[in-house]
Amino acid sequence: MSDLVISVRDLTRSYEMGAEVVQALRGLDLEIRRNEYVAIMGPSGSGKSTLMNMIGCLDTPSSGEYWLNGQEVSRMGDDALARVRNKEIGFVFQTFNLLPRATALHNVELPLVYAGTTARERRARGEEALARVGLADRMHHRPNELSGGQRQRVAIARALVNRPSILLADEPTGNLDSATSDEIMRVFEALHAEGQTVIMVTHEAEIAAHAKRVVVLRDGRVESDVLNQPKAA
Amino acid sequence: MSFREALRLALQSILGSKLRSFFTLLGIIVSVGFLVAVVAIIQGMNAYVKENITGAVIGTNAFQVRRTPVSFGLMDDEEVRSIAKRPLVTTDDAEVVRRALPDAEAVAFQSGWPTPTSDLTYRNQRIGDVLVFGITPAYQIVRDYVFAAGDPMSEPDVTGRRMVAIVGFDVADKLFGDPEKAIGKAIRIAGREFTIKGVVAKKGKVLGQSFDGFALIPYSTFESIYGRRKTTVVSVKMRDADEVEPAMARAQEAMRLAHKLRPNEPDDFTVDKADALVAFWKRLTKVLFTIVPAVVCIGIVVGGIVIMNIMLMTVNERTREIGVRKSLGATRRDIQRQFLVEAATLSFFGGILGVVAGWSLALLVSSFTPLPARVTLWSISLALALGIGTGLIFGVYPASRAAKLDPMTALRAE
Numbered sequence: 159m160s161d162l163v164i165s166v167r168d169l170t171r172s173y174e175m176g177a178e179v180v181q182a183l184r185g186l187d188l189e190i191r192r193n194e195y196v197a198i199m200g201p202s203g204s205g206k207s208t209l210m211n212m213i214g215c216l217d218t219p220s221s222g223e224y225w226l227n228g229q230e231v232s233r234m235g236d237d238a239l240a241r242v243r244n245k246e247i248g249f250v251f252q253t254f255n256l257l258p259r260a261t262a263l264h265n266v267e268l269p270l271v272y273a274g275t276t277a278r279e280r281r282a283r284g285e286e287a288l289a290r291v292g293l294a295d296r297m298h299h300r301p302n303e304l305s306g307g308q309r310q311r312v313a314i315a316r317a318l319v320n321r322p323s324i325l326l327a328d329e330p331t332g333n334l335d336s337a338t339s340d341e342i343m344r345v346f347e348a349l350h351a352e353g354q355t356v357i358m359v360t361h362e363a364e365i366a367a368h369a370k371r372v373v374v375l376r377d378g379r380v381e382s383d384v385l386n387q388p389k390a391a
Numbered sequence: 392m393s394f395r396e397a398l399r400l401a402l403q404s405i406l407g408s409k410l411r412s413f414f415t416l417l418g419i420i421v422s423v424g425f426l427v428a429v430v431a432i433i434q435g436m437n438a439y440v441k442e443n444i445t446g447a448v449i450g451t452n453a454f455q456v457r458r459t460p461v462s463f464g465l466m467d468d469e470e471v472r473s474i475a476k477r478p479l480v481t482t483d484d485a486e487v488v489r490r491a492l493p494d495a496e497a498v499a500f501q502s503g504w505p506t507p508t509s510d511l512t513y514r515n516q517r518i519g520d521v522l523v524f525g526i527t528p529a530y531q532i533v534r535d536y537v538f539a540a541g542d543p544m545s546e547p548d549v550t551g552r553r554m555v556a557i558v559g560f561d562v563a564d565k566l567f568g569d570p571e572k573a574i575g576k577a578i579r580i581a582g583r584e585f586t587i588k589g590v591v592a593k594k595g596k597v598l599g600q601s602f603d604g605f606a607l608i609p610y611s612t613f614e615s616i617y618g619r620r621k622t623t624v625v626s627v628k629m630r631d632a633d634e635v636e637p638a639m640a641r642a643q644e645a646m647r648l649a650h651k652l653r654p655n656e657p658d659d660f661t662v663d664k665a666d667a668l669v670a671f672w673k674r675l676t677k678v679l680f681t682i683v684p685a686v687v688c689i690g691i692v693v694g695g696i697v698i699m700n701i702m703l704m705t706v707n708e709r710t711r712e713i714g715v716r717k718s719l720g721a722t723r724r725d726i727q728r729q730f731l732v733e734a735a736t737l738s739f740f741g742g743i744l745g746v747v748a749g750w751s752l753a754l755l756v757s758s759f760t761p762l763p764a765r766v767t768l769w770s771i772s773l774a775l776a777l778g779i780g781t782g783l784i785f786g787v788y789p790a791s792r793a794a795k796l797d798p799m800t801a802l803r804a805e
Contacts, residue, residue: 216718216799237722244720255715255802259403271392272720316719 162225163323163355164190164213169222169232170378171208182208184378185222190324190357195350197369198359205378207328210359214247214326215239227323244272248317252329254309256301262288262312263297269320287315291345307338314345318354325349327358331365343368392725394732401733404705405740415701416741418694419781423745423774424752426687427766431753433676435765440672452496452632453533454639454664456480456488456625456646457503477659482610484646484660485527485625491645492638496628499529502613503622509581511558511606513566521562522605523580525613525620531557531591533628539563540570541589548588549609556585559603563590580606581616635664691777694741695785702734702789706796713793714801727794734786735779742778746771 171183182205190196200206211217212224215231218239224232226246234242248269249255256265263284270280288297291311301309310330317325327346331339347368350356358369366372367386374382405412458480485500492498502525511521524530528544536543539560548555556578563573570590577584585608594602608616627642629635639662646660706713713726721729753764 211799214718216802237724240717240720240722240725243718249718251802255711255718257712257715259407268716269719271396272716272722272725274393320720 161191165225167223169219195356195370197366197372200375204375246323248322248325250327250330252332254313266316287319291315324355397732401736419741420745422690424748427749428752430770431764431766435763439763453628460661487649497529497532499533499626500527512579525610533626537592539590539592541574552611555588557589557607559605560593561603695781699785706793710804717798723794727790730790730793731786735782738782739778742775
């Protein structure tokens with residue numbers, strides 16, 4: 159039971175778009191255990207972005223429950239959600255979302271700034287996280303001095319620096335060429351091998367194939383939830 | 392996020408776009424600079440009036456018995472009418488004061504304002520607008536005159552209604568080039584011939600006004616040319632500053648006795664010392680001190696609104712950054728603090744630049760005009776406090792706008 163990182167029950171989310179009410183999630187159930195590697199797929203409008211925002215605590219459901227690591231996140235206020243995002247979730251975005259004026263190291267340190275970590279420890283942990291993604295020699299470069307793949311690795315280091323329960327990636331290879339995509343996927347696989355729980359939202363089947371489990375959404379519900387056959391290594 | 396971190400971010404953002412920051416701050420810089428410069432000039436004038444003018448106009452350790460107070464110009468009609476009814480201050484009054492104050496260093500009698508000016512000619516040379524004073528010899532002691540050449544005016548000069556003159560340094564310098572050469576020369580003042588008896592050493596300039604362009608003639612001679620003045624003054628010089636106050640009281644008492652005033656009657660004369668001139672000046676500057684804050688306030692409010700606008704623009708431009716920060720765990724407070732510190736730091740820079748600008752302006756004014764300037768610590772502190780305060784107040788709205796941004800929407804912003 160303690161193995162359960164994410165437990166979503168009967169989750170709904172509706173948006174008002176002018177006069178219309180759009181039902182993005184219509185009673186979705188999902189459970190994810192520690193050290194799973196899950197890809198969430200689905201066509202556009204299936205609700206995968208909404209679900210990703212819910213899991214990432216960027217948005218709260220209209221109804222239903224969301225338990226993250228034994229905490230009921232669905233009833234939390236703004237500041238409590240900010241703390242959960244800080245401690246439990248490591249985001250990796252399609253557009254990297256690095257701060258352009260800050261160095262790689264400073265970007266990686268950001269979550270620690272909001273966690274109230276001391277400057278000395280921030281630096282040590284930032285350097286460690288960058289070394290983990292193979293960028294120990296690029297610490298003092300700014301994002302515009304790095305390649306796309308390197309930028310995404312900085313973003314991954316940033317996501318990992320607070321030792322989150324889940325690594326939540328939203329189309330992490332959407333802005334990368336296929337060679338670089340493979341490089342990023344290898345980083346994810348390595349992290350998963352080290353025990354990290356990875357959740358990845360993607361519409362690309364090739365990328366989803368890297369995951370161990372694939373959840374497909376349609377019309378705001380889970381359409382299929384299957385384990386990938388282990389690839390012949 | 393710690394304050395230090397917020398400050399670091401603020402500096403990074405402000406220095407990252409220096410020109411924009413500068414233009415944002417122009418309103419604050421101008422207002423604060425104006426404040427510092429004007430206060431510096433007023434303060435400089437205050438000190439100057441206290442240190443120089445009072446000594447030059449009234450004399451050190453001196454006071455005057457006058458018909459009209461020093462601050463005559465600021466009185467209302469009622470007071471002016473009652474003063475107009477006062478009797479003249481005469482040589483008899485000077486004698487009364489002299490008897491009441493045997494310990495005085497000098498008691499002088501002199502013609503009052505408006506001091507007549509006259510052309511002063513020597514052969515075919517002419518100097519215009521020379522101030523002509525009618526005095527008794529004691530006046531030269533009251534004014535601490537030192538003689539560059541010749542002798543001071545004497546008592547027989549007055550009693551004999553002699554046609555002798557003591558001239559200021561500039562007069563002697565312009566006509567003769569050398570004070571020594573001036574002695575014994577015949578010059579014409581107001582069309583009459585006078586012999587130069589003495590030349591007073593250089594007194595220098597006060598507020599660009601030379602104090603060396605005068606001619607002193609015996610009071611008796613003065614009266615026969617210009618007639619009796621209604622503003623004659625008795626000047627008293629004491630040996631020590633501490634003696635001035637008690638001497639003023641004694642002079643007042645003696646004057647009341649001489650004028651046969653009953654106890655319930657007000658004085659029909661005024662006893663003023665140098666402080667009266669300072670007080671007069673302070674009343675003048677008080678007006679400035681009420682107008683300046685109003686002007687500065689308007690400037691600061693306009694400057695603050697500009698800062699608010701730019702901060703709103705900044706928040707808009709950095710919506711995505713705010714989204715990223717929020718996704719990484721920044722709370723509303725963190726974001727609020729970041730932008731509030733940025734606004735306050737920005738306007739603090741405005742305060743600093745304003746102080747620098749104001750200070751430079753004050754220096755410029757004091758070096759190119761006779762106005763002295765004195766920059767005071769309190770005006771600098773006030774300027775800096777205004778700087779920070781403006782940023783804090785006008786930064787609240789943009790900062791809370793930033794803090795309230797929804798992380799999901801902010802992340803999707805372009």
